[in-house]
Amino acid sequence: MKTIYIVAGGPIDQLPDLKAWPAPSLWVGVDRGISSMLSQGIKPNIVFGDFDSVEPSDLDIIKQEDFVVFQYPSEKDDTDLGLAFHWALSKEPETIIIFGNTGGRMDHTMGGIQLLLSHKVLSLFPRTEVRIVDQSNSMTARAAGSYTIRKQQRYKYISFLPMSPVVEGLTLSGFKYPLADKDIALGSTLCISNELISENGHFSFRTGILLVISSTDQDT
Structure with missing residues (x-):
């Protein structure tokens, strides 16, 4: 199916x-x-x-x-x-x-x-x-690993929210605000409202769970 x-x-x-x-x-x-x-x-x-x-x-x-x-x-x-x-x-x-x-x-x-x-x-x-x-939004969750995310015309912003006590080693490439091996604690707003600057972006992390939210540019 x-x-x-x-x-x-x-x-x-x-x-x-x-x-x-x-x-x-x-x-x-x-x-x-x-x-x-x-x-x-x-x-x-x-x-x-x-x-x-x-x-x-x-x-x-x-x-x-x-x-x-x-x-x-x-x-x-x-x-x-x-x-x-x-x-x-x-x-x-x-x-x-x-x-x-x-x-x-x-x-x-x-x-x-x-x-x-x-x-x-x-x-x-x-x-x-x-x-x-x-x-206005499309959201999914990811466990530790390495992922590719494609640029979509509808969704301007991409946010990464930790859903575990800590997400270790978050790396973002192809984004307006890149990261390299950054630990993100639960409650952090560091990775809200990022943007892709390439047709394909990549994110990876070693441990934890991320909620990945793609959003339109409509203000709330």
Whole structure:
């Protein structure tokens, strides 16, 4: 399986134009994200959730259409997004992109980031690439290693945030602000809002976990 797109229930105004993205192998709708998808004219193949936030008219569509439905009680040991994500991860596709996870409740946003940081996600890369995407950002996580990042017209800024107590030996080349073998502690803002000056940049580090965020030049 090549790609799975998951649409969660965050604010619809933070969603990109989903139809502008290359067609995935599967569309997965998560609770209110199902309504967001349908509003853009996209029908999910699979739906997850307790469906307490889905528009009543969209619930009727779920009942009438030939969707694969995973329904759960409201009280459970994982979020609706977490359940959908772990299901998608078990399929080991080349790419999982999560839409609709940011811009609303901060706990859900941070929960999505925690999914990016899970050991299984980090260990599956590069076989499976996982990203969270909204109107202005694309984020992913990386364990220690050496990586290439390509310049994209949409994303002017690239930030590197330590997600472990320390990231050791961070080196950046092809960037406006290069680094050479720098240790970055958790809480540092040193590597926010860098820019690529080459078509391809490179970053590497010896230990730790980095959150890599590519952003547009839209101010927040």
